[in-house]
Amino acid sequence: MSAPTTxxxxxxxxxxxxxxxxxxxxxxxTWLELRKMADTRAGRWLLGIVALLVVxxxxxMAIWGDGDRTWQTYAQLAxxxxxxxxxxxxxxxxxxEWSQRTALTTFTLVPQRGRIVTAKFLAAMVLAxxxxxxxxxxxxxxxxxxxxxxxxxxxxxxxxxxLAFLWLNYACGVGFGLLFANTPVAIVSFFVLPVAFQLxxxxxxxxxxxEWLDFNSTTGVLGGxxxxxxxxxxxxxxxxxxxxxxxxxxxxxTLRREVK
Numbered sequence: 084m085s086a087p088t089t090x091x092x093x094x095x096x097x098x099x100x101x102x103x104x105x106x107x108x109x110x111x112x113t114w115l116e117l118r119k120m121a122d123t124r125a126g127r128w129l130l131g132i133v134a135l136l137v138v139x140x141x142x143x144m145a146i147w148g149d150g151d152r153t154w155q156t157y158a159q160l161a162x163x164x165x166x167x168x169x170x171x172x173x174x175x176x177x178x179x180e181w182s183q184r185t186a187l188t189t190f191t192l193v194p195q196r197g198r199i200v201t202a203k204f205l206a207a208m209v210l211a212x213x214x215x216x217x218x219x220x221x222x223x224x225x226x227x228x229x230x231x232x233x234x235x236x237x238x239x240x241x242x243x244x245x246l247a248f249l250w251l252n253y254a255c256g257v258g259f260g261l262l263f264a265n266t267p268v269a270i271v272s273f274f275v276l277p278v279a280f281q282l283x284x285x286x287x288x289x290x291x292x293x294e295w296l297d298f299n300s301t302t303g304v305l306g307g308x309x310x311x312x313x314x315x316x317x318x319x320x321x322x323x324x325x326x327x328x329x330x331x332x333x334x335x336x337t338l339r340r341e342v343k
Contacts (some may be wrong), residue, residue: 099155114174117209120224123179129172132223136164137218145225152229155237157222159306159311164203166252171270173207173256177333178266196338200261204330207257211249215242240307248305251318253324257297261333264340291297298325 089201107115120126141157180186193199219242226234256273277298284293284300293300294317301321304314 088145106195107207109202110197112198113205113209113269116202116206119179120172120176120206120210123175126172126175126179129175130167133165133168133172133214134217136168137161137221140164141221141225143169144230150294152226153236154219154222154226154233154300155241155308156226158218158237158241161218161222162245162248162306165218169211169214169249170252170256172210174251174260174266174269174273175205176207176210176263177257177260178269181264182266183233190342197334200334200337204257208250211253212246214249215246216243218342238308243307244308244310248302251302251322251326254330258326258333260331263336264333264337287290287294296324297321297322 121130140163141161143158144160173338180189189199190196256269259267259269259273262274281293281297281299283289284297295301298321301314301317304310305318310318
């Protein structure tokens with residue numbers, strides 16, 4: 084004789100179901116996506132390498148460098164490794180779901196895929212902001228021991244431009260991750276396609292197009308604190324091609340993609 088089945092209170096005969104299952108908020112999902120960045124071995128190594136390179140570059144400048152050793156100079160110098168490796172974190176934010184085969188679990192727990200994509204994008208933006216928050220104190224410490232005549236010369240506009248540079252590049256990484264959903268392909272495409280376009284823009288027939296759509300060139304002016312209105316317009320135009328288009332196309336692809 085089989086044991087009687089025990090029903091939950093709300094499933095008992097005559098009972099009414101008033102229990103509501105609450106879904107996690109966008110803030111919780113964003114925090115979980117930030118946690119995922121450090122949970123994988125690749126994410127931990129990349130975060131550690133970026134932090135180490137920032138310290139080494141600033142330290143080398145403080146010890147052996149020539150020229151103005153100011154807060155702005157140190158901060159701008161730290162962006163050299165970040166401009167290369169930082170957006171890869173944006174790629175891994177998205178592609179880790181597919182490479183680690185956790186997409187089925189993620190989209191089962193949160194069926195609204197658009198909320199997951201939004202959380203991943205916000206997590207990348209938070210990480211970009213945290214990157215700047217890491218750079219400025221390290222650059223400030225190096226400035227204190229530099230002995231420059233006027234070391235604290237960085238304006239608020241420089242900080243805004245540096246943050247805009249990080250946001251654009253990390254968002255570009257997220258876009259390429261969504262578009263290709265494959266870590267090696269997305270990373271290689273992120274580095275190769277803009278460089279290939281930059282080389283093509285060197286031809287006279289493409290020169291005028293490159294002035295508006297070459298992402299590396301248009302965003303290269305950020306960080307000096309003197310970006311003009313025309314330069315901001317070119318940054319916005321190139322971002323439509325290299326940031327907005329991959330994000331939109333990649334999001335649509337993610338929403339429609341079959342999860343295996």
